[in-house]
Structure formats: structure tokens, C-alpha cells
Amino acid sequence: xxxxxxxxxxxxxxxxxxxxxxxxxxxxxxxxxxxxxxxxxxxxxxxxxxxxxxxxxxxxxxxxxxxxxxxxxxxxxxxxxxxxxxxxxxxxxxxxxxxxxxxxxxxxxxxxxxxxxxxxxxxxxxxxxxxxxxxxxxxxxxxxxxxxxxxxxxxxxxxxxxxxxxxxxxxxxxxxxxxxxxxxxxxxxxxxxxxxxxxxxxxxxxxxxxxxxxxxxxxxxxxxxxxxxxxxxxxxxxxxxxxxxxxxxxxxxxxxxxxxxxxxxxxxxxxxxxxxxxxxxxxxxxxxxxxxxxxxxxxxxxxxxxxxxxxxxxxxxx
Numbered sequence: 001x002x003x004x005x006x007x008x009x010x011x012x013x014x015x016x017x018x019x020x021x022x023x024x025x026x027x028x029x030x031x032x033x034x035x036x037x038x039x040x041x042x043x044x045x046x047x048x049x050x051x052x053x054x055x056x057x058x059x060x061x062x063x064x065x066x067x068x069x070x071x072x073x074x075x076x077x078x079x080x081x082x083x084x085x086x087x088x089x090x091x092x093x094x095x096x097x098x099x100x101x102x103x104x105x106x107x108x109x110x111x112x113x114x115x116x117x118x119x120x121x122x123x124x125x126x127x128x129x130x131x132x133x134x135x136x137x138x139x140x141x142x143x144x145x146x147x148x149x150x151x152x153x154x155x156x157x158x159x160x161x162x163x164x165x166x167x168x169x170x171x172x173x174x175x176x177x178x179x180x181x182x183x184x185x186x187x188x189x190x191x192x193x194x195x196x197x198x199x200x201x202x203x204x205x206x207x208x209x210x211x212x213x214x215x216x217x218x219x220x221x222x223x224x225x226x227x228x229x230x231x232x233x234x235x236x237x238x239x240x241x242x243x244x245x246x247x248x249x250x251x252x253x254x255x256x257x258x259x260x261x262x263x264x265x266x267x268x269x270x271x272x273x274x275x276x277x278x279x280x281x282x283x284x285x286x287x288x289x290x291x292x293x294x295x296x297x298x299x300x301x302x303x304x305x306x307x308x309x310x311x312x313x314x315x316x317x318x
Contacts, residue, residue, distance in 0.1 A: 023280070026226075050275065071115065205277070209227075218234075
């Protein structure tokens, strides 16, 4: 299994197992920044070079954390960040913004938070419903011309939006939730990404941790954990969705691998261009996730998993 690929429509070589950094600053219970920095440094030592953040994670705190961690390591890093989701001074949600002036300001803020001169990959986090994609991508293209952004990407968009965006400026990456229990991108997005040479980036590839088998009831989450407000993590949903974990466990036992490794290997086995960005704050989880490269899923394994999965997930993604 290939461990690296060229980021679509770019000259950047990225590790196919990147690291999602969101949980290092918010959403998934308590966190320790010193532990996170050690994990970020260990990731580089293990050959990971693709890191994912956003300006809204900890409303700037996550970018600043990464800026401190990589202050003298930027030559070893391909960094992706995002704009569009507005947060207030206390973290309150203020909606989506895709206006060109806002995008320019958001980029400047991210550059300052990270302490860099140019962002490797700049995503539109979500599309503001009142702004056409051509306007948004046009503003992002201006940032490329100014040298503040190297390549651009989109998050959670459909095939038509990808085509319209790519007609304005080459899109290098499309990021969407994709895992054994979130398979919507298989329907159209994979095909258009392949056609246009765009890298697909799978976020939450472990189903926000659920597919590892670590969470069997709501009691397993810390108070304030974002997942407690998620429809897929109600008591009823957990009870039904555990069937996904059962399928993975059967294959994991046969392969002498962990459930996380099976879930990640399943994603990477789709094609050589797909990348995944599982998030973790802990070194031992990082090492476990990277072990997915050593798991070989045959065509029959892939067919068995597909045939064994439940037909639908209980609870919406959000």
C-alpha cells in the first residue's frame, strides 16, 4: 500500500495518513497542549507530513498551537487550514461567511496565528449559502496570486460544486467525512475527484472514534464532549450502530490487527490517491493508526466488509 501521494494539481508530496488536529484544542473532552505538541513532533518523526487544522478550532487556539509546535519544522510540514465558520470571542457560533473581504481577513488571521508567510492548502470549510462558489473560489485564487496561499481545497461539497469551483481555479483537495459508517462520497464525489485529479481527504475516518470500539455507551464520554450532542451518539443510536464495530472486529481478529487499523486500511484501499486524517492527541494512538499501512485487505476482504455492513447508520452526522 502506498504511503504517500502527490496532492492533487500540485507538486506537494503528502503522507496518505495525515493527522487531524481539531481535538487538540476543542470538542473531544479535556486536552493537554504539551502532550499534543509531543504527538505532533512524533508524527514528523514517523514520517507524517500532512496536518489539518482550521481557524474555528478553539477559535484560533489550534492554529496557534500548531504554529508553536512547528516553529522550526515548517520545511517538513504540509499544513492545511480552513475559513468560513465564524466564531465569537466566547466561542459562540456566528454562521458562515464567504464574502471576499472576509476570506482575505481570515487568511491574514490564520497566517498570523501560524506564524508563516503562506498556507500550503487553504480550504473553504463550508459554503456560505448566500455566496456563489465562483465568487468564493475567485477570492481564494486571488490569495494564490498574492503568494499567501499555495493551493486551494473545498470541504463538504457536492460534485456539481466541485466542477464549478474547478472551472475558476484548480482545486487540489476535497475533504469530506468518510468512513465505514459515512459513505456518501462514494456516490459521486469520488468520480469527479478522479476525473479532475483532485485528492480526496477523509476526515473522521474512525467515525469520531466510535469505529475503534472504545465507546459503547454515553457514559464513556467526558462531560461536554461534542459527540454527546451528535444524533449518532444517543443511547438508541449507539446500541444499533455497534453493529458496524462488530463487522470490523471480525476482520480485525482474522488479520491480527486493531479495529482502527482495519477501518483506516479500508479507506486507503479504495485507491492510491485517497488520504485520511484521523485525529488523536496521543502518541500510542498515532502509532496504532499508522499501523494500518501494514494491513493488507484483499479484494475479497473489501467485498466481505461491504456485504456485511448494516444498510444505514442510526442518526444523522450532525
